Amino acid sequence: MATDQITYSETNYFSKLMLDYLSEKEELKQLYNRFPTLDNFEDQIIDKKSNYDHSIREDLAQVLNDQYSSLETSERTKDNIEKLKSKDAFTIVTGHQLNLFTGPLYFLYKIISTINLTEKLKEKFPEKDFVPVYWMATEDHDFEEINFFNLNGKKFKWNNADVRAGSTAVGGLSTEGLDEVFKLFSAEIGGGDSAEYLKELFKNGYLEHDNLTDATRYIANELFGKYGLVIVAAGDARLKKHFIPYVKNELLEQVSNKKASESAEKLNALGYNVQVNPRDINLFYLTSDLRERIIERDGNYYVHETEISWTKEEILKELYEHPERFSPNVMMRPLYQEVILPNLCYIGGGGEMAYWLELKEFFEAENVTFPVLLLRNSALLQTEKQNAKRERLNISLQELFLKQHELINRKVRKISNIDIDFSPQKEHLVKQFQQMYSLAEKTDESFLGAVKAQEVKQLKGLENLEKRLLKAQKRKLKDEVERIASLQNELFPNRSLQERQTNFSEFYTEYGEELIDMLKENLDPLDANFKILTFGK
Template identity: 80%
Template sequence: MPTDCISYPETNYFTPLILDYLTEKTSLQEFYNRFPKIENFEAQIREKKGNYDHSIRQILVEVLNDQYSQLEVSDSTRKNIDSLSAENSYTIVTGHQLNLFTGPLYFLYKIVSTINLTRKLKEEFPENEYVPVYWMATEDHDFEEINFFNLNGKKFKWNNADKRAGQTAVGGLSTEGLNEVFELFSAEIGGGEDADYLKDLFKEGYLKNDNLTDATRYIANELFGKYGLVIIAAGDARLKKHFIPQVKNELFQKLSYENTTRAVEKINSQGYNVQVTPREINLFYLNKEIRERIIERDGKFFVHETEISWTKDEILTELNDHPERFSPNVMLRPLYQEVILPNLCYIGGGGELAYWLELKSYFDAEKITFPMLMLRNSALLQTRKQDDKRERLNISIQELFLKQHELINRKVRKISNIDIDFSPQKEHLVEQFQHMYNLAEQTDETFLGAVKAQEVKQLKGLDNLEKRLLKAQKRKLKDEVERIAGLQNELFPNRSLQERQTNFSQFYAEYGETLIEKLMEELDPLESNFKILTFGK
């Protein structure tokens, strides 16, 4: 399978903050611990070993064994779970929402990046064990973000009849109603061995499991179990009790707000857009019916838009008795993860890394080791036929990533038999007006405004003529324009990166297990570039 790549800046899809992070810009270095180079992991291992509460390991293994009790577990995953009880075992983590049928393609890229990094670490530091972990976002409650996936340009949406959808954690939602999605999906995916596998995967995952957590675990395990992936749902009370000290700090000292607010101000001052704005208390209260913010007012604590309230002593009792009911939001979840896991590195997308970069000083205040932050691999999947079409249209890989109007204008100018670039005329006009400015200054300076107005008018006239000529040439070259637009629309659905739109099943139905095998071969998390992977002969 041929592979090309381009740099992240050339894609035009990554923010200045992430691009500067990837180049290790000096002004950003205070916002992270170590940059994820292979040689930096030795120090990270040493620091985490000295900072982690190793007594959590046995509870961690116990919880994981319980969560896997109804699954067929591969030897690799079983070995990885068991290894977590040893002090020389470390995790590499990626997190993701419980998107319907995995959601967009980048779900696969996250997990492949995570597994491949553990392999690289084992080669470099063989005295330790490295476990790839998928942290399921079971406590998120934004149902509208996860209840659909896109296949062949069509949206398959789950209309859940559960009245709690959108009100409480998605992980506990019933899978009722997914039989309707299954019927539509089955009709769309068609027949054949690989399509039948996908139908069985959907059916076994969603129609034979009662809740979204179990269904998602089943599907991720089926796809990646043979590679040793360990999947965790961290809402278990046995794990949450180890987070009680940090929850107390959040409730009574507001440590996260104090520290992240300062970090946000510094990041803003450098001209970057902040990903997440911290709250004074970054905790939700969670039960089967609700997940709502905890707020403090006049020394008492309340659950937003409910009748639930506590005094300080009462909320402490609730926390000690039911730690599982205290759910960290996006600002606290990273800390919780690093408290309960012997983790070295978090792998995520640009948006995730952006909010992690707000948290370093908060981790320091809590005296918890800040993990290394690695940008997940990104890729564009294309067929050999599409690549051949690109070459016939004389479009470079870099040009594919341009906005469509820019790409079409550039190609029309290139293939047109007349010159549609009026730059020489504009330069000549500016030169002519410079003489008129000099003349006005020598005679009557009050004419300078009139000269300027005339210059602007004539330059605008040339712009309009250029645009009309370009538009006329687009009409004349209509077939060529349509082929260019058609190819880009295939590779960039909804004018967005394919990995953020298309579900993996669209490619799995065509290439089967080869899809994941080739991703495992081609995606190197230590390579900082955007891959273009070509399938077919």
């Protein structure tokens, strides 16, 4: 496999906030604890070890063993679960929704980044242990975000018959209806060893498990178990009980709203868009049929759009008796994760990093160690044939990431046998009008408006001529333009990054198990560049 890279800024797909974070812009340092370098993990280990409730470890290991009891579990994963009981074992975590059949490609990149970082840390600190963890977003309830995947330009969508879909946590939803998706998926990928493996993976995951949590755990374990990945579903009451003091603070003091709002104001003042705006209370009430936010009004508590209500004393009694019914939202979930796990680093995408940067003051108020934040690896996968086509078209890697109309216009200008750039003529025109402005100021200032109008008109005329000439050249160079557009459409489906659109199965059918091995070998979580990986077929 050949590897190339460009900077994240050259892709034009990453926010100013992420680019500034990666460049360690001074103004942002107040919003995070430590930047992700190997050396910085030494102090992170010390902080987490001294500020973590190690009594949680036994409950964590017991819950994990229960959750894995029906799975064929690798020795590395079993060993990692056992290691979590030790005070010298730490986690590296990524979180992800329960997307159908893993969703877009970046699911793989997140988990591979997590696994690879644990291996780097083990080399750096051999006396410690580091466990890669996938935190399943079992308590999310946005079913429409996860009920499909894209393969070969087609959308495979799960029309779930479960009446609770969209109204309660997705983790408990029945896998009913996925047999229809399986039939369509099987027909699409055809035959061959890799295709047959994917069919079995889908079938055993979704048709042999009753709910989405168990199905997703099975699939992630099959793909990454050999690397020791540990998969956590954190809704268990044995884990939630350790979060009771923080939920109590949220109900009574509304800590997250106060602190996250302060950080959001700082981000706004620095010119960044705020990813998530906190609510007064950042908790949901969760049952098998309901996940709805908790609100406080005049000292009493209510579940939004229901008849459920409590006094302060009643809701605290409910919390202590049923902690599993209190579900953290996007602002509280990171705190729950860091309370439960002996975690050093969270690995996520740009959107996730953006809301984590709102949370440091909240963590400090709750006396919980803020993790290192690491942007997951990103990559573009291409074949040698596609790369050769790019080179024949004389498109640089950086140009490949341009918007399609910009790319085509640039290449048409470059390969055309006439000059389509009227910039010199425009500059000459502007200079001529400067002389007319001077003349108008000396004679009649009321003439300035007429001069300006004429300048705008003539510049507009030159721009229109330039566009017409460019359009004519595109027609003349139609074959070249179509080849450029075709290549970019292959590599950027729906005019977006491949990793945000395409399902891993599109590549797995071609490369099999080697796909994940090659990604693992070529993605370095601490290398802050966008990778272009070229496969040999």
